[in-house]
Amino acid sequence: MSLFWHRRDPRTRDNAGLAAAARDATAADPVVPVFVYDTDLFGTIGARQRAFLFRHVSALQRRYRDLGSDLVVRAGAPADVLSELADEYDAETVFYNEHYRAARRNRQRRVEKRLAAEGVETDGRTDLVLVDPGQLERSYPNHSQFHNDWEAAHKRGPYSEPDSEVLASISDGKVVPEPDVDIDLPPAGYQGARERFDDFLDTGITTYNDTRDDLGRAVEAPTRAVSRLSPYLATGAIGIREVWAGASDVYDAVHGSERRNVGKYRYELSWREQNYHLLYYNPDLAVSNYKSFPNEIAWRDDDAAFQAWVAGETGYPLVDAGMRQLNAEGYLHNRPRQVVASFLTKHLLVDWRRGARYFTKQLIDHDHASNHGGWQWTASTGTDSVDVRIFDPVSQAAKYDEDARYIREYVPELRDVPVGKIIDWPTLSRREREELAPSYSHPIVGRNEGYDRAQRVFEEALGKR
Numbered sequence: 054m055s056l057f058w059h060r061r062d063p064r065t066r067d068n069a070g071l072a073a074a075a076r077d078a079t080a081a082d083p084v085v086p087v088f089v090y091d092t093d094l095f096g097t098i099g100a101r102q103r104a105f106l107f108r109h110v111s112a113l114q115r116r117y118r119d120l121g122s123d124l125v126v127r128a129g130a131p132a133d134v135l136s137e138l139a140d141e142y143d144a145e146t147v148f149y150n151e152h153y154r155a156a157r158r159n160r161q162r163r164v165e166k167r168l169a170a171e172g173v174e175t176d177g178r179t180d181l182v183l184v185d186p187g188q189l190e191r192s193y194p195n196h197s198q199f200h201n202d203w204e205a206a207h208k209r210g211p212y213s214e215p216d217s218e219v220l221a222s223i224s225d226g227k228v229v230p231e232p233d234v235d236i237d238l239p240p241a242g243y244q245g246a247r248e249r250f251d252d253f254l255d256t257g258i259t260t261y262n263d264t265r266d267d268l269g270r271a272v273e274a275p276t277r278a279v280s281r282l283s284p285y286l287a288t289g290a291i292g293i294r295e296v297w298a299g300a301s302d303v304y305d306a307v308h309g310s311e312r313r314n315v316g317k318y319r320y321e322l323s324w325r326e327q328n329y330h331l332l333y334y335n336p337d338l339a340v341s342n343y344k345s346f347p348n349e350i351a352w353r354d355d356d357a358a359f360q361a362w363v364a365g366e367t368g369y370p371l372v373d374a375g376m377r378q379l380n381a382e383g384y385l386h387n388r389p390r391q392v393v394a395s396f397l398t399k400h401l402l403v404d405w406r407r408g409a410r411y412f413t414k415q416l417i418d419h420d421h422a423s424n425h426g427g428w429q430w431t432a433s434t435g436t437d438s439v440d441v442r443i444f445d446p447v448s449q450a451a452k453y454d455e456d457a458r459y460i461r462e463y464v465p466e467l468r469d470v471p472v473g474k475i476i477d478w479p480t481l482s483r484r485e486r487e488e489l490a491p492s493y494s495h496p497i498v499g500r501n502e503g504y505d506r507a508q509r510v511f512e513e514a515l516g517k518r
């Protein structure tokens with residue numbers, strides 16, 4: 054027998070480690086699928102994402118039961134649980150997929166050490182990414198050079214689901230916990246992920262490049278603007294090879310501008326891969342600046358400003374709409390994601406680690422690599438080759454939400470205000486704002502004051518003043 058240890062990969066399809074275990078198995082020597090509920094680890098992720106993940110695990114358990122097997126669910130430290138189960142099932146090998154987050158790698162090492170001492174083999178596979186970070190250079194000066202190498206690397210197709218005869222016919226009967234959650238979650242499991250992806254392949258992918266930043270469209274019909282697949286990719290409900298193959302089939306079938314649009318979607322996936330690559334070589338990505346600065350960055354310890362940002366009450370309509378979307382849905386479109394992160398770290402000069410922690414708590418698509426890579430990029434402490442990038446929240450709204458449909462959706466106080474006045478809100482006079490929407494906030498920092506202060510502080514940190 055062998056065990057397959059499910060980690061952040063609650064799926065039977067396109068699962069590299071599970072497929073490897075199944076290849077080695079026979080009906081007489083089958084695979085026992087296991088999920089370990091590790092309380093230490095689950096304490097480090099937000100309650101919303103934890104609840105979403107548990108729903109995936111329930112769906113996975115149902116899938117195994119349909120296949121005539123079961124998912125063995127146990128609570129405890131993985132090294133203890135897997136050692137006990139290896140003994141119980143007389144397993145020779147424990148298979149799993151590799152992870153890049155330091156805490157998960159340490160847990161994995163403890164499992165490997167413990168099992169090796171007991172004469173059980175371990176076999177870890179690359180599953181999270183299309184291209185193993187170890188196959189690429191250690192570091193790249195910019196994203197396009199990373200992309201060139203990553204694009205040229207071989208990418209394999211999806212792994213098939215194991216045949217039911219190589220899965221152990223067992224019955225565990227454990228009930229997966231269903232934690233309470235404060236928001237509506239999207240449909241869970243592989244099925245939920247696949248339906249969302251099919252929707253996007255049918256309605257959004259061939260216009261992706263042209264419409265991905267159209268926030269009005271994103272409000273009206275989410276998968277016609279972007280895929281909204283990140284909650285499923287971040288929790289492992291769908292495999293990355295399956296997503297790549299789905300997009301590539303469309304790419305091969307279309308021409309001209311449609312092909313360019315699909316190409317852009319495939320390109321965007323390389324940002325996710327670059328973040329894993331960064332984390333692989335920089336395990337402290339979540340706590341230390343990636344870039345080194347000759348002087349300290351003079352972050353401001355401004356709790357009132359941070360709380361206004363959290364509540365979506367900064368008086369900057371696009372920032373507030375973004376934060377309210379995050380709070381209400383556990384998801385945030387990439388454009389306002391960049392704008393809110395830039396506003397916090399530049400206009401308010403609050404340390405990026407504080408914003409990243411809040412995102413970790415709220416996001417259902419929280420991904421240790423992409424969240425911290427994204428915050429560092431936007432805070433100009435990460436891989437961005439521009440020294441100091443500051444998003445102007447007013448011109449971003451004018452460009453990407455020109456009809457203010459996104460803003461009006463999430464900031465009801467502004468629904469009756471004319472579009473032009475919504476966009477220019479931070480620059481109107483106090484009297485005019487009070488006449489137009491007395492219940493909506495005044496800007497907590499001046500548009501130019503915030504911009505100039507951030508420019509100065511970063512230039513000082515860079516030793517350019």
Ligand SMILES: Cc1cc2nc3c(=O)[nH]c(=O)nc-3n(C[C@H](O)[C@H](O)[C@H](O)COP(=O)(O)OP(=O)(O)OC[C@H]3O[C@@H](n4cnc5c(N)ncnc54)[C@H](O)[C@@H]3O)c2cc1C
Pocket residue numbers: 265279280281282283284286287321322324325326328385386387388390391394412416418419420421423424425427428431
């Ligand atoms: C401050 C900040 C924090 C972020 N935190 C996360 C996070 O915790 N989890 C997360 O998945 N993404 C994160 N991102 C990246 C990006 O915002 C989301 O991946 C994207 O908005 C998800 O929506 P979508 O699936 O509809 O994207 P689509 O536009 O449909 O893109 C398709 C897929 O490509 C990947 N992708 C696209 N853009 C990026 C990017 N810039 N970085 C990494 N992957 C990308 C995602 O896997 C996404 O699902 C963050 C970005 C910033 C600026």
